[in-house]
Each structure stands twice: as C-alpha cells, then as structure tokens.
Amino acid sequence: MNDTNRSLEELMRLALGGNKRAYSEALQATGRMLRPYISKRVAAQADVEEILQEILISVHKSRHTYDGNRPYKPWAFAIAKFRLHDHLRKVYSDELRYAAELEEAENIGNADVTNSGITYELIKGEIEKLPGKQPQILHLLHGEGHTSREVAKKMHMTESAVKVAAHRAYKVLKKKLAE
Amino acid sequence: MLTEQLIDDLTEKMQSVTPAPAPIWLFLKWGVGTMAYIAVALGFMGVRPDIMEKLHSPLFAVEIAVLSGIIASSLFAAALLAFPDMYQRQKTIWLPALMFLLFAAVLLMEFYADNPPAPLPPHTAECLLCISLLSLVPGAFILYGIRKFASTHYYMAGKVTTLAAFSIGALALRLSEPTDSMRHLVEWHYLPMLGAAVAGLFLGKLCLKW
Numbered sequence: 001m002n003d004t005n006r007s008l009e010e011l012m013r014l015a016l017g018g019n020k021r022a023y024s025e026a027l028q029a030t031g032r033m034l035r036p037y038i039s040k041r042v043a044a045q046a047d048v049e050e051i052l053q054e055i056l057i058s059v060h061k062s063r064h065t066y067d068g069n070r071p072y073k074p075w076a077f078a079i080a081k082f083r084l085h086d087h088l089r090k091v092y093s094d095e096l097r098y099a100a101e102l103e104e105a106e107n108i109g110n111a112d113v114t115n116s117g118i119t120y121e122l123i124k125g126e127i128e129k130l131p132g133k134q135p136q137i138l139h140l141l142h143g144e145g146h147t148s149r150e151v152a153k154k155m156h157m158t159e160s161a162v163k164v165a166a167h168r169a170y171k172v173l174k175k176k177l178a179e
Numbered sequence: 180m181l182t183e184q185l186i187d188d189l190t191e192k193m194q195s196v197t198p199a200p201a202p203i204w205l206f207l208k209w210g211v212g213t214m215a216y217i218a219v220a221l222g223f224m225g226v227r228p229d230i231m232e233k234l235h236s237p238l239f240a241v242e243i244a245v246l247s248g249i250i251a252s253s254l255f256a257a258a259l260l261a262f263p264d265m266y267q268r269q270k271t272i273w274l275p276a277l278m279f280l281l282f283a284a285v286l287l288m289e290f291y292a293d294n295p296p297a298p299l300p301p302h303t304a305e306c307l308l309c310i311s312l313l314s315l316v317p318g319a320f321i322l323y324g325i326r327k328f329a330s331t332h333y334y335m336a337g338k339v340t341t342l343a344a345f346s347i348g349a350l351a352l353r354l355s356e357p358t359d360s361m362r363h364l365v366e367w368h369y370l371p372m373l374g375a376a377v378a379g380l381f382l383g384k385l386c387l388k389w
Contacts, residue, residue: 018195027186053185060189061389062329065262067198078264082331 008076013068027056033073034080041084046149046159055083094160118177126176127169134169137162199328202258202266209254209321213343217351220313224355238289245285246350249278253343257321260336261328272332275339279373286369290361297359306356306367310348314375318344322386330387337383338376345375 006014006022008029015023031052038048038055058079066075127135133155140151148166152159233239252274259265259272321340330336349368358364 015193016196016198018193020190020193023193024186024190027189031182031186049182053182056182056185056189058329060193062263064196065199065329067201070264070267074267075262075264078331079329082263 008072009068012063012066012072016063016066016068027059030059030076031056034076037077037080038084042087044149046153047087051084051087054087055080058083090160094163123173123177126173130169130172132165133157134165134172137165138169141166199262202255202262202268205258205261205324206251206255209258209324210251212320213250213254213317213347216317217347217354220351221355224351227355227357229357230354238285238292242282242285242289243350243353245278245282246346246353249275249282250343250346250350252278253339253346254321256339257325257336257343260330260332260339261325263329263331265332272335272339275342279342282369286361286365290365293359293361296362299360299363300356300358303363303367306352306363307371310345310352310368310371311375313348313351314341314344317347322382325387326389329389330383333383333387334380335383336387337379337381337385339379341379341382342372342376345372 006025008026011022011026011029015026034055035048035052038051039045042048042051059076062079066072127138130138137151137155140146140154141148146154148162149159151157152162155162157165227233234243256272256275259268265272318341321343322337325336325340349372352368353364
C-alpha cells in the first residue's frame with residue numbers, strides 16, 4: 001500500500017517506529033490539514049507559514065506523546081491551537097508595548113513644534129551614530145518607506161526583531177535630540 | 180525557511196521513539212509513589228494514637244476517603260494534562276474540582292457536628308508549614324514527570340499538581356496530628372489547599388512551558 005493512502009494514525013505509528021517516509025508524509029498531511037485552520041485566524045501569509053512551522057516543530061518534539069491508538073487530528077489540533085495562541089499572545093503584547101501612552105500624545109500636542117532647533121542633518125547624523133543594524137533599519141523604514149515585514153525579509157531578521165531594534169533606536173534618538 | 184524544507188530537515192533528524200505510557204500507567208506509578216510517601220511520612224511523624232477509634236467515626240472516615248479521592252483525581256488529571264490533547268478525555272480533568280466540592284460539603288457537616296467545639300490546639304501556622312514541607316517532594320516529582328511530556332494546558336496542570344501535593348501533605352498530617360478542632364483544620368489545613376491550587380496556576384506556567 002502506498003503511504004499516501006494510509007491514515008494519519010497509521011503513518012504516525014510507522015513514523016514512531018522509525019519509518020522516515022511515513023513521517024515525512026504525516027508531516028506534509030499535517031501541514032495541509034492545519035494551513036486553512038491558521039489562515040482563517042491570521043491574515044498575513046508570512047505569519048501563517050511561521051506559525052505552521054512552529055507547530056510542525058512542536059509536533060516533532062512531542063511525537064512521543066502520540067501512541068497511534070487514538071485519533072491523530074485532535075492531538076495535532078491541540079498542539080496547533082496551543083502554538084497559535086502563543087503566537088497571538090506574543091503579537092498582542094508587542095502591540096501593547098509599542099502603543100503610545102495617551103499622556104505622551106497630549107505632551108506632543110502641547111509642544112512647540114514650529115520652533116525647534118532640530119534639523120534634518122542633525123537627525124541624520126544621530127541616526128548614523130546608532131549601533132549595529134539600527135541605522136539601516138530606520139533608513140529602510142522611513143527613508144525608503146518599507147513596512148517592518150519587508151525590512152525583516154530584506155535583512156533576514158524576524159519582524160519582531162525589526163520592531164524591537166527600531167523601538168530601541170527611537171528611544172536613543174529621542175534622548176539624544178532632547179539634550 | 181520554506182515549510183517543505185523544514186519537513187525534510189525534521190524527517191532527516193527523526194529517530195524512532197518509544198511512545199509515552201498511557202495516563203493510567205502514569206497515574207498508577209504516581210499513586211503507588213504517593214502511598215509509599217505517606218507511609219514513610221507517617222513512619223517519621225507517627226500515627227495519631229486514636230486512629231482506630233477515629234476510623235470508626237463515619238464523618239472522619241468519609242473525610243479521609245474524600246481527601247484520598249481529591250489526591251487520586253488530581254493525580255489522574257495531572258497524568259491526562261501531561262498530554263497535548265489530554266488523551267482526549269477533557270471532561271475528566273474537572274474531577275478534582277468536583278471532589279473538592281464534595282470535600283467542602285463533608286467539612287461543613289463535620290463543622291456542624293463539632294458541637295461543643297473541640298479545643299483549639301496551641302499551634303496554628305506550624306501545620307501549614309508542615310503540610311507545605313510534606314508537599315514539596317510529591318509536587319516536584321509530579322511536575323518533573325509532566326515536564327517529560329508536552330502539556331498544552333500548563334496553568335491547569337500546575338493547579339492540579341499543587342492540589343495533589345498539598346492534599347498529600349494534608350492527608351498525612353490528618354492521620355498523624357490528634358487535633359479535631361474543625362476551625363483549626365479548615366483554617367490551617369484545608370483552606371491553604373485552595374491557595375496552593377491558585378499558586379499552582381503560575382507555577383505551571385513557570386515550570387511546564389515548552
């Protein structure tokens with residue numbers, strides 16, 4: 001019998017015994033099964049792939065908890081739900097961290113924005129003094145107008161790493177320019 | 180990295196694994212360990228001198244039986260919660276909560292039966308300290324056991340683990356300490372079990388994340 005005709009339970013039983021072909025087939029089938037589930041809950045395609053990969057790694061790490069004697073789908077979906085919630089929790093906590101405080105917004109509103117000593121050259125100079133990849137990230141975000149996802153792709157970083165680096169750079173710049 | 184490439188990598192790394200034992204075996208292993216632990220603890224602390232007489236009192240016997248029920252149901256729930264899908268027996272994990280409600284009802288009956296009230300012992304928080312110390316070993320042992328698996332409900336797993344551990348401590352002390360003041364027992368023996376279960380939620384997150 002061809003592996004593709006076997007049930008997921010049977011494939012996993014064979015995989016637990018060390019059958020690599022069955023394991024590959026089981027992971028591919030799991031991916032096909034879970035992609036629509038994640039797509040329904042996450043809009044960005046890049047995020048869908050990232051979450052799917054995290055789930056497949058989790059399936060790999062916890063495969064010893066599946067014995068092949070009970071339905072496979074509830075087991076796989078339990079892991080998928082767990083990892084998806086983990087991801088969403090991280091995303092929302094990041095968004096909250098970067099959200100501006102209302103008081104900060106009010107302070108900006110009251111500030112004298114028409115008469116400041118801050119020039120384009122001064123900002124540019126301070127940006128160039130920033131450490132590591134921060135100048136390049138700010139240039140791509142604000143000079144070239146890329147989104148953080150596009151910057152992450154260009155610089156081979158994760159989107160949250162780009163956001164964190166940009167946030168740190170803003171903090172340094174704010175401090176320097178306030179001096 | 181493409182998902183296809185990841186699947187190829189995982190397949191390449193894959194080795195045969197022995198499936199984890201079913202939760203019933205985990206439960207039996209932990210149950211036998213618990214009985215041995217309580218026996219050893221009683222060996223050190225000594226059994227209360229009036230134990231045979233007390234076991235003939237129906238309310239005391241029911242209290243011990245239901246407390247043992249909390250331990251058993253918590254251990255079984257912890258064994259189920261060690262699996263990502265709770266071994267597809269989701270409803271069973273609520274059994275400890277039901278047992279605790281039953282236990283509260285038994286305590287209420289004992290409270291009304293304790294008339295005139297038995298004298299309060301001279302000590303207070305020492306009992307809580309003793310229960311906490313007694314629960315350390317079983318709690319650590321069960322948490323270590325769950326960590327070998329892949330719990331996707333670590334809050335709940337932490338909660339039932341600490342409930343089981345504190346119930347073990349409370350049972351050992353109840354069989355050892357010749358105190359029958361219900362006020363003392365509720366305040367210093369049994370209410371802390373609830374507190375421990377709440378603390379277990381955070382302990383689960385701390386120890387069981389993977």
